[in-house]
Amino acid sequence: ITHLAPLEEIRHKLGEELNKEVSVQILPHPRIPDVLLLPVDGPRPVKQLSSEVVVGAQCGSAVLRGAHVFVPGIVASPKYMKAGDAVSVLSDLEGRCTRGATSFQGNRVFVGNGVAQIDRSSIFCTAEPAKGIGVRMVEPLYQSPSFDGVLPNMAFLQNLPSVVVGHVLGPRPGERILDMCAAPGGKTCHIAALMRDQGEVVALERIRNKIDRIRQNAQMLHLRSIKVYCFNSTRAVSSSPTQGAEGPPFPPESFDRVLLDAPCSGLGQRPIMSCTWSLREICSYQPLQRKLFHAAVRLLKRGGVLVYSTCTVTLAENEEQIAWALETFPCLTLQPQEPHIGAQGMLGAGLSPKQLRLLQRFSPELSWDQTGTADPPLPCRADVDTIGFFIAKFLKN
Numbered sequence: 001i002t003h004l005a006p007l008e009e010i011r012h013k014l015g016e017e018l019n020k021e022v023s024v025q026i027l028p029h030p031r032i033p034d035v036l037l038l039p040v041d042g043p044r045p046v047k048q049l050s051s052e053v054v055v056g057a058q059c060g061s062a063v064l065r066g067a068h069v070f071v072p073g074i075v076a077s078p079k080y081m082k083a084g085d086a087v088s089v090l091s092d093l094e095g096r097c098t099r100g101a102t103s104f105q106g107n108r109v110f111v112g113n114g115v116a117q118i119d120r121s122s123i124f125c126t127a128e129p130a131k132g133i134g135v136r137m138v139e140p141l142y143q144s145p146s147f148d149g150v151l152p153n154m155a156f157l158q159n160l161p162s163v164v165v166g167h168v169l170g171p172r173p174g175e176r177i178l179d180m181c182a183a184p185g186g187k188t189c190h191i192a193a194l195m196r197d198q199g200e201v202v203a204l205e206r207i208r209n210k211i212d213r214i215r216q217n218a219q220m221l222h223l224r225s226i227k228v229y230c231f232n233s234t235r236a237v238s239s240s241p242t243q244g245a246e247g248p249p250f251p252p253e254s255f256d257r258v259l260l261d262a263p264c265s266g267l268g269q270r271p272i273m274s275c276t277w278s279l280r281e282i283c284s285y286q287p288l289q290r291k292l293f294h295a296a297v298r299l300l301k302r303g304g305v306l307v308y309s310t311c312t313v314t315l316a317e318n319e320e321q322i323a324w325a326l327e328t329f330p331c332l333t334l335q336p337q338e339p340h341i342g343a344q345g346m347l348g349a350g351l352s353p354k355q356l357r358l359l360q361r362f363s364p365e366l367s368w369d370q371t372g373t374a375d376p377p378l379p380c381r382a383d384v385d386t387i388g389f390f391i392a393k394f395l396k397n
Ligand code: SAM
Pocket: 162, 180, 181, 182, 183, 184, 185, 186, 187, 188, 204, 205, 206, 207, 210, 231, 232, 233, 234, 261, 262, 263, 264
C-alpha cells in the first residue's frame, strides 16, 4: 500500500474491485501497517482432465495467484485443440518441455482446469505470435482474486518478506537511499513510499531491458523521488569525490542507507519439487554477492544502515555471507530487525546464537505444520506460508 491514501480507504476500494469477481476477505496485517493480506483458497477438489495444456513455470505461478493463461505462456497443447475445448493446465517446473510439443511427461504440476480460447494452430503455427488469453481458468486449483490492473496507483502486489525488507531498512523522509539491484522495482517503490516520496532513492540495475519496469512501476505509483540508472553496481564506487553528483559512479559514503537485494539462486521462489540443488549454481552467486557487498559498504555513510537480502534458502548465500562480511568489514555490526516475523538464522556458518537471533529467515518448507491447526486464521498463515527469504541488517560504525 502506498502513502497516497489511508489503509482503510484502500482496503475499502480493493474490496469493491475484487469482490466483483469472487467474494474475498481482505485483512490488515497485525504488525505491518501498510500491508493488506489477500487469502488464497485451496487446494480445491478439482478433477484433472485428459486434455492437457502445458505452461511455463512463471505462467503456472501466475495461475496459482489468480491469473488466466496468456498465449505466450503456453508451451504445449493437445494436437487437435480448438477454442472452446475443456483442458487441464499443467506447469512445466523445470522448463524442459519443448515449445510446440503435443504432450509432456516430465516434472509438471496440475494448476487447474479451463477453457481454451484459441486453436492450437493460432498458437504455434503463425508468423505473428498470438497475444491475449489462451486458456480461461474456470476451476483453478487455488482460488485467488486476480489483482491485474486493480488500483495500480495505490497498491502493489508483493510477497510478505519483500515488504518486511523495506521496513527493516527503515528509510526516513529526506534521506538518500541506494537500491543496488533494483529491477523490477518492488522494493524501490516501497522504500520511496515509506519516505513519503521525500528524499532520493537511487535504483541501479545492470540489465538494460529491466530498467523500464522500474520506471513504469515508479510512475504508476506517482513516486518522483526514484532515480533509475542502468549500471553495474560492483562498479558503483568512484575514485574521485567530484564524480557522482548526478549519476553513478558515486563517491564513497554517499548514502544514508543501502539495500543489497542480491542476485541469488532463487531457490526460495521455486516450487520445492523443481529444486535441482546444483552446488555449482549456488556457488556461482557467492563471488558476485561479495563484490556487491564491497561496493555497498564503501557507498554507505558511517552511522548508516545496510540491509542484505536474498530470496533463497542456502547457507552459502545467506549465513555464510554474513559470517564473511563480519570478518571482512570490522566496521559492520548486526542489528535487530523490526518487524521480525520470520525464524532466526540457520546453524552451520560459525555464527553465534546471539548473531543467529538477529537474522531473519523465511522457510516455506518448514511452514506447513508450524501453526499446529489445519486451518489457522489468515494473519497467522500469512507469516509462515511465504516464499523462502533471508534478511540481515547491519550498522556501519
Ligand atoms: N530488488 C528487486 C525487487 O524487489 O523488485 C529484485 C532484485 S533481483 C533479486 C536481483 C536483480 O539484480 C536482478 O534484476 C539482476 O538483473 C540485478 N543485478 C544482478 N547483478 C547486478 C549488478 N552487478 N549490478 C546491478 N544489478 C544487478
